[in-house]
Amino acid sequence: MTVTIDRALIKSLVEAWGPSGYEHEIRALITDYVKDLADDIRVDAGGNLICRMGSGGKKVMIAAHMDEIGMLVHHIDRHGFARFSSIGGLFPTTLNGNRVRFQNGMIGTISMDNPLDLSPGRIPRNAEMFIDFSTGKDNGNDGGIKVGSVAALYRDYAERGDRLIAKSMDDRIGCVVAIEAMRRFKQVGSPHEVYFVFTTQEEVGTRGARMAAEGILPDYAIALDVGTAGDLPKGEEVNSRLGYGAGVVVRDVAHIIPPALKDLIIKRAEEAGIPYQPHVMDLGSTDASAIQYAGSGVPSAVINIPCRYVHTVSETVDINDVQACVDLLLAVLAKPFDGV
Template sequence: MKEILTKLVEAYGPPGNEAQVRELIINEIKAKVDDIQIDVMGNIIAKKKGNIGEKSIMFAAHMDEIGLMVTHIDKNGFLRFTTMGGVKVFNLIGERVRFANGTIGVINAEFIKNWKEIELHKLFIDIGVETKEEAQKLVAIGDSCGIERSLVDLGNRVAAKSLDDRIGCAILIQMINEIQEISHNHDVYFTFTVQEEVGLRGAKTAAYGIDPDLGIAVDVTIAGDTPEPPKIDLHLGKGPAIKVKDVSMITNPLVKDLMVNTAKKHNIPYQLEVLPYGGTDAGAIHLTKAGILAGCISIPCRYVHSPSEMVDMRDVEHSVKLGLQLIKEFV
């Protein structure tokens, strides 16, 4: 999985600009599913038919990453910008960014006497030009960029930008690879969604079109196992987390119990997630139409929404197994 994960996390894909990620995913899965549709929003909806097809299950992982958008170009070619998603301003100074056309920039700040005063309006992007006219040949108002970072392989763990949620995309790709070997009754929709970071937008329309009997988001969650962490009882390497609650949803007990009982039955290590902030595509899925049974497989992640997010690949492998077993256990 690390090979495809490396390609995914190093790809460009801020909200609304997921085309490069979408192309990577389609090339990986097109020969292994029965049907692929790209909807108006840009979601990939890949269908794997079941033996009976009486019910349907939707798995969702989002392709977009947090990013920045150009709002102003000054006379010297420096770019001012706004954020797309939950960008932490203090993480940006000194980072490199990449635009869709390959233009690279460096983020820095105006003179700051007191570093507690770091605010977005004090930051700028330097793309190495000397005038506004030179800059306008490379970027325009409204162009988006994402952090430029490569994946680092740490053995059992990896660190990279945009593991939120390219790790979920990698899990769905691996599920597609392995579902070829199992018999399943239900139709399964592997959905790679857009614009999750700016309001769960892609999942909302995709779920409306699919109208599944069960929807499962696959996304990262906050780990609580670093020095002086937030009071969240989630740890890298102890298995995927089964969501109980976040800001966007309270998991239906029927779904939570299905996931817990499936993990126990198949000896899959798991944790329970109660997240006091944030949300996932499951929050949009469960409110679609008259309501959909929905849950979330969460991968514990350190340093979420930073340029160096970190996950444990053993949790990733167990997430694949849990997802595949849920397909067979759902009745």
């Protein structure tokens, strides 16, 4: 398998700022990458970026969410410390000592009450966490941060061989898969009218995908997202490994993939010699779980990118799996959805 994935594109997207509900910066960035690829581009009332390619035939919606997890300030004290609420699924055990970036560029440091309390079994609560954004005793101590200010995790993109490491691989790497597929779409060809949708607010309840699907009313849908990898010490019960191909989801906690659609995706992978791995997601759900309810129902599937350390600043994927996901998506779109 030849790897043609644009690493500069990955770096650009994963380092961009865009918590759920505040996707305007990442949406503008993605628009710059896709504006010359699509036949039609629009932004709906939910902030979803909808890119149509082709016309006629069945309507297929490809969804990858732009948003990332974050924090919303709900209290500030006079010393420059902010208490916050979660935007999406934050794990307090992974936050202490990490940095965040606010929309205005201010960098904050996350800490917690009693950080040296190492009592056995102690798990900190979000209510114990705070963000230090102090700027010095003579600088006003506010940095422009107020109640209602929003922050996202902050960490530079890094590479370790084929392993790519960053905050917000969930789901900017799914956006990369969609963009790379758009770049090759006209070369490969498709009998379908395809809507590549970069969705909003997935991390807080797959809200954007539901709105977009009601507007498009697709005949079929495929969500692109990360899936928890199990190739860790004591992680053998999760059948998903980095470097072993695209994840073909069987079910997640909110959605059972229609067997005929799942089998079709596997058939296309085997026909094209694309490495894949079936994946049962026992944690989390994807945009497909929302899209399935549009209109009178939409057969919806999930292709995922195996990922270690989800919802941390060091989400890790393998570039070969990213390539496999692009190749598989194009193989599926290249032919009719027979028997589904």
